[in-house]
Amino acid sequence: MRIARYVQIIFLFCLITKIVLAQKDVSNCLEQSVDISSRTYSLKELFEEAELQLGIKFSYTNKLDVSKKVSLNEGSASLENVLNRIIDLKRFKYKVRKNKILIIPLSEKEIKFTIKGFVFDAQSSESLIGAHIISPLSMTGTVSNSFGFYSITLPAKSSLLTLSYVGYKMKVLNLNLKGDTTINIFLNREEELSTVNVLGRKAANMNNLTGLSTFELNQADINKIQATFGEADLFKGLQLLPGIQANTEASSGLVVRGGSPDQNLILLDDVPVYYVGHVLGIFSIFNRDAINKVKIIKGGFPARYGGRVSSVCDIRLKDGDAKELHGDFSLGLISAQFNLHGPIKKDKTTFHLSFRRTYLDLLLGPVLKIAKVKDDLRYFFGDVSFKVKHKINPRNQLFGSIYYGGDKLRLTIYDDFYDEISGKEKSKNKFGWGNFTSSIRWNKIFSDKLFANTSLIYSKYRFISTDEYAIKKNSSYVSQYRQDFRSGITDVALKTDLDYRPSPYHSIKSGAGVTFHEFIPGKETYVFGRNISRNRENRKSYESLEFYTYVEDLMQITKRFSANVGLRFNGIKSGEKYHLSLEPRLMTNYRIGKDINVKLGYSSMSQYLHRVTKSILTLPIDIWLPVTQKIKPIESDQLVLGISKPFQKNKYKVSIEGSYKITENILEFSQNFNAAYYNDSWENKVTPGKGRYSGIELMMQKNRGNWTGFMAYTLSLSKWHFVDLNKNQKFYSPFDRRHSFNINLNKEFSKKLSVSATWIYASGAPTTLQLQNIQAVNPHATSFPFSNLIRQYEQRNAYRMSPYHRLDLGIKLTKQKKKGTRIWEFNIYNAYWNNNPLYTRVSGNSGDYKIKQASLVGMIPTFRYTYKF
Amino acid sequence: MKLIYYISYLSILFVAFIACETEHNIPKEHSEPKLVINSLVGVDSTVNVNVTYSNPLNGQPYSGFIKDAEVKLVSGTSEYRLQFNDNNLFTTNEVKMEGGRDYSLIVLHKNEQYAFADETVPHAVKVLEADTFRNDGDPERILKVKIRFKDNAQMTDYYILNASLRFTYDEGAANEYHYEYDIQPFSQDPVFEHHLIESQALIEKNLLAGSRVFSDYRFNGKEKELNFYVLREGIWTNSAKVDLIVFFNTISKNYFHYERSYVMYNNAKKLPFYKKVNLYSNFRTQFGIFAAYSANRLVIPLKAEDKI
Structure with a gap:
């Protein structure tokens, strides 16, 4: 595989070299050096000096002002370098003819100017990410970046520029270009979903890449996500897309093309988030009302993304309305939300504040009291995010964002201490887990073609548990012991990304970054009676330094053929060991006929973090650890081939993609990890393996009209192979689903009433069943040595649970009120109450054993009331 | 009104999160019974081997011990054939296990099923002191025990700590009888890696909670004082002589693996979300364990103040 990778790198290098060389005819004459003394020259003097030194002749147009003075630094420079500095290349060009250099004016067609600026929502001034900016005449186009910035270089003769964004009215600008210019574009929302300019897209082949x-989800798409348990969850929406599945019933974890949930890079305003679920993963931590745009990439990864091997989910929070104060609040079955956003200083500084909290704990307490239950159970989760955007001047912007969210569970059990006379005992357990992320980002427009973003990031994930036991003496409880446990990750990162658009045919992105990780697998403290016992060895933290640099060029090679060629260099220093990897990336798009796009993508990815888990769920107790001397990074190679075609001006779209992915060095606990010492290096407890995924994905969308929706089908196979597990035989990965079919329909009857329905189907998940009873000896017994019968398995994941399917229905009632909008949402999750399997167990007596499939939820009717102002 | 609201709310949540179970038949795929061999052998003891078949849940249940298996114990050039006895075990009086020696156990049944495992018998260690004690400030409900012993420097040793209480009722010289039951030892000693602390955590962060084995990697070759405690609530009688029996055995690495997998199996089966665990087996193609130990049975008579 390594050899194959080097061959691929060499191939890419040759391709890039060929492309570069093909575009530039470097003449020997231009490579000759000219010695310049430090002073101010007129152009004429400089030409004469070069003629004298190099024995060449200059011939120039009379439109060139040769009396123009230029200042050059002393030293030696190539003639080409000198000419590039002294001649206005936007109006003149030079050619080499034997020993003569001709300087001639550019033709009208050749004169080009750069337009740059930002694309905003006209009402709120929110940045629009991924807006299409297209010049139909010159057949070129671009897309606004993650901050809404765009830059496009056009021939001076270009008279039209079209701007489009899904859900917004298309805008056409009449241009009369005299030079480079800045145009900030404000787009108006429209009632019906707009079609992105098909003609323009066809022309701007680069955009198709x-x-x-x-998949990109904007505000309109996110608002359509149906609620589960009263919460419209972003990740539940993403799980409907082809190639993406839920980990388990009701789980927010994403399984992308057979990869485990930890293989997804989840970015919240550029900050990686490690644990993304509340209530053991049932809800994702992202508040839908605070999100501006979401992009999820499953394959064909641009070089700017790295660090995980399965997918990238890039979530951008709203900046806040730049003109007026707005907000909304909503009440659901288990939580309340509140959003407030607006200008701090009009058109200069904005903020967006978002808050969500469940009230389960507030309600459970009184209910337990009424029921006269002496024990106490409290649980809640909450999130708060705050973002500030400050426009320093037209070329500089600052963003600051903070997110804090977590879950807290507390259980207190009161009991008699082995007999009622002797006294009472109390045990108290507390669990808490959550993320804190913060970032400061600085946007700078260095020139019309160069945009930069620099981010300073601090993030923290923690899991904390406390277990306390006390005995009642007299009237108060005296602690007998207390155990505290904590684990987590802390990251500090600095990164810079450059976005350079030198010509209409190239969009070059490059950047570099460094992240310091501190991993705490487990830190424990015991207080026993009056003594404190610290587990010193286990307090050890792992520290590592991860770094990367990348470059990618999105280029339009011909009118029909475009490519994004990139290279990423990653590395990590863990202890004294360096792990380095070079990752080539390639995406190509070839247009056949009017609008059939054939796409091919190859990505090589590395992941330096492993999450090891003992359960089938995504739990906060799972630990994240870096690669070490012994444990290698996860590496994956993925090949994607796809074809897409829009119909009726993009009203309908059909796409089909096939993908093949090999993943190496995925980790599972070894067969005998229990025998490793607790304080042993964790690398002795795990064993590496290989995964293979192949799949075909079909997506059919209807984007406009009263009825909208999509249908997604995935046929896939995912297998794992571990030398040390399952007797060295391949087995189905826990994420293998042969068929997956989702259909979503939305009908807008009027502005006041809309309904939606989603049907989800997935083949049964593999499961391990212990189907052999054995008599085993009890190693603890001092007298009778045999235990009860013990169940053993022969093969991992050899059986399938029942298929998963459910129907979700939703109705949305919207009413304009005097000072805002009132929305009632009613949803039914799992409308026909299918008992979808979560896990299996075997139970019964001799001769009458059954497999019991447990389901988490049945049908759930929920509601949510929202008021927007 | 409040009550109605709360009840309605909880009813919705109950409907939402009620866990349902559906029943399905065991898959029809044929699953062959396998040999299950159990043999925990002690130094200076006779070898006892229990041989059964596993019962595939979808097949004919097999009950009883296998009597007609061919069971052999091999050590160096010596080979001993074990005979089935009245206790349903294969055994031999020809040989007793010796510390430091390697043994192989071979089981063959009807020329179809074959199992083979190797084992090295551990040496005993000398226990220098064993006693109960209580310090000022100790919680009322605990009785502390200390064992001082000298670890063997020449080899990696593994240990297991088991305990029981023995009650002796003396109703005249001719009428003394004993009653003994196993009890759970608890310990904060780092050698147990916090598996033996009292913990009532809802989500077990450590599937090895309750494991009583440890290795000498922290104190290899040195004299070690091991502290643990038992709960006094079990020691409730004044009408009997009570002895705390401590089984402080040196065990082999196979025994160590087996005990930990046994603990993990029992912890994981309470947690349906956890991945399934199999017991450790040194019979590569079959189930079961052939593991050795060297026993140290320490009898500590309890004093009046030790009882609660």
Whole structure:
């Protein structure tokens, strides 16, 4: 595999070299050096000096002002370098003819100017990410970046520029270009979903590359996500897309093309988030009302993304309305939300504040009291996010964002201490887990073609548990012991990304970054009676330094053929060991006929973090650890081939993609990890393996009209192979689903009433069943040595649970009120109450054993009331 | 009104999160019974081997011990054939296990099923002191025990700590009888890696909670004082002589693996979300364990103040 990778790198290098060389004819004459003394020259003097030194002749147009003075630094420079500095290349060009250099004016067609600026929502001034900016005449186009910035270089003769964004009215600008200019574009929302300019897209072939194994969800799409348990969850919406599945029933974990949930890079305003679920993963931590745009990439990864091997989910929070104060609040079955956003200083500084909290704990307490239950159970989760955007000047912007969210569970049990006379005992357990992320980002427009973003990031994930036991003496409880446990990750990162658009045919992105990780697998403290016992060895933290640099060029090679060629260099220093990897990335798009796009993508990815888990769920107790001397990074190679075609001016769209992925060095606990010492290096407890995934994904969308929706089908196979597990035989990965079919329909009857329905189907998940009873000896017994019968398995994941399917229905009632909008949402989750399997167990007596499939939820009717102002 | 609201709310949540179970038949795929061999052998003891078949849940249940298996114990050039006895065990009086020696156990049944495992018998260690004690400030409900012993420097040793209480009722010289039951030892000693602390955590962060084995990697070759405690609530009688029996055995690495997998199996089966665990087996193609130990049975008579 390594050899194959080097061959691929060499191939890419040759391809890039060929492309570069093909575009530039470097003449020997231009490579000759000219010695310049430090002073101010007129152009004429400089030409004469060069003629004298190099024995060449200059011939120039009379439109060139040769009396123009230029200042050059002393030293030696190539003639080409000198000419590039002294001649206005936007109006003149030079050619080499044997020993003569001709300087001639550019033709009208050749004169080009750069337009740059930001694309905003006209009402709120929120940045629009991924807006299409297209010049139909010159057949070129671009897309606004993650901050809404765009830059496009056009021939001076270009008279039209079209701007489009899904859900917004298309805007056409009449241009009369005299030079480089800045145009900030404000787009108006429209009632019906707009079609992105098909003609323009066809012309701007480069833009089509953004669609390879990628889905983008804007505000309108996010608002359509149906609620589960009263919460419209972003990740539940993403799980409907082809190639993406839920980990388990009701789970927010994403399984992308057979990869485990930890293989997804979840970015919240550029900050990686490690644990993304509340209530053991049932809800994702992202508040839908605070999100501006989401992009999920499953394959064909641009070089700017790295660090995980399965997917990238890039979530951008709203900046806040730049003109007026707005907000909303909503009440659901288990939580309340509140959003407030607006200008701090009009058109200069904005903020967005978002808050969500469940009230389960507030309600459970009184209920337990009424029921006269002496024990106490409290649980809640909450999130708060705050973002500030400050426009320093037209070329500089600052963003600051903070997110804090977590879950807290407390259980206190009161009991008699082995007999009622002797006294009472109390045990108290507390669990808490959550993320804190913060970032400061600085946008700078260095020139019309160069945009930079620099981010300083601090993030923290923690899991904390406390277990306390006390005995009642007289009237108060005296603690007998207390155990505290904590684990987590802390990251500090600095990164810079450059976005350079030198010509209409190239969009070059490059950047570099460094992240310091501190991992605490487990830190424990015991207080026993009056003594404190610290587990010193186990307090050890792992520290590592991860770094990367990348470059990618999104280029339009011909009118029909475009490519994004990139290279990423990753590395990590863990202890004294360095792990380095070079990752080539390639995406190509070839247009056949009017609008059939054939896409091919290859990505090589590395992941330096492993999450080891003992359960089938995504739990906060799972630990994240870095690669070490012994444990290698996860590496994956993925090949994607896709074809897409829009119909009726993008009203309908059909796409089909096939993908093949090999993942190496995935980790499972070894067969005998129990025998490793607790304080042993964790690398002795795990064993590496290999995963293979192949799949075909079909997506059919209807984007406009009263009825909208999509249908997604995935046929896939995912297998694992571990030398040390399952007797060295391959077995189905826990994420293998042969068929997956989702259909979503939305009908807007009027502005006041809309309904939606989603049907989800997935083949049964593999499961391990212990189907052999054995008599085993009890190693603890001092007298009778045999235990009860013990169940053993022969093969991992050899059986399938029942298929998963459910129907979700939703109705949305919207009413305009005097000072805002009132929305009632009613949803039914799992409308026909299918008992979808979560896990299996075997039970029964001799001769009458059954497999019991447990389901988490039945049908759930929920509601949510929202008021927007 | 409040009550109605709360009840309605909880009813919705109950409907939402009620866990349902549906029943399905065991898959029809044929699953062959396998040999299950159990043999925990002690130094200076006779070898006892229990041989049964596993019962595939979808097949004919097999009950009883296998009597007609061919069971052999091999050590160096010596080979001993074990005979089935009245206790349903294969055994031999020809040999007793010796510390430091390697043994192989071979089981063959009807020329179809074959199992083979190797084992090295551990040496005993000398226990220098064993006693109960209580310090000022100790919680009322505990009785502390200390064992001082000298670890063997020449080899990696593994230990297991088991305990029981023995009650002796003396109703005249001719009428003395004993009653003994196993009890759970608890310990904060780092050698147990916090598996033996009292913990009532809802989600077990450590599937090895309750494991009583440890290795000498922290004190290899040195004299070690091991502290643990038992709960006094079990020691409730004044009408009997009570002895705390401590089984402080040196065990082999196979025994160590087996005990930990046994603990993990029992912890994981309470947690349906956890991945399934199999017992450790040194019979590569079959189930079961052939593991050795060297026993140290320490009898500590309890004093009046030790009882609660």
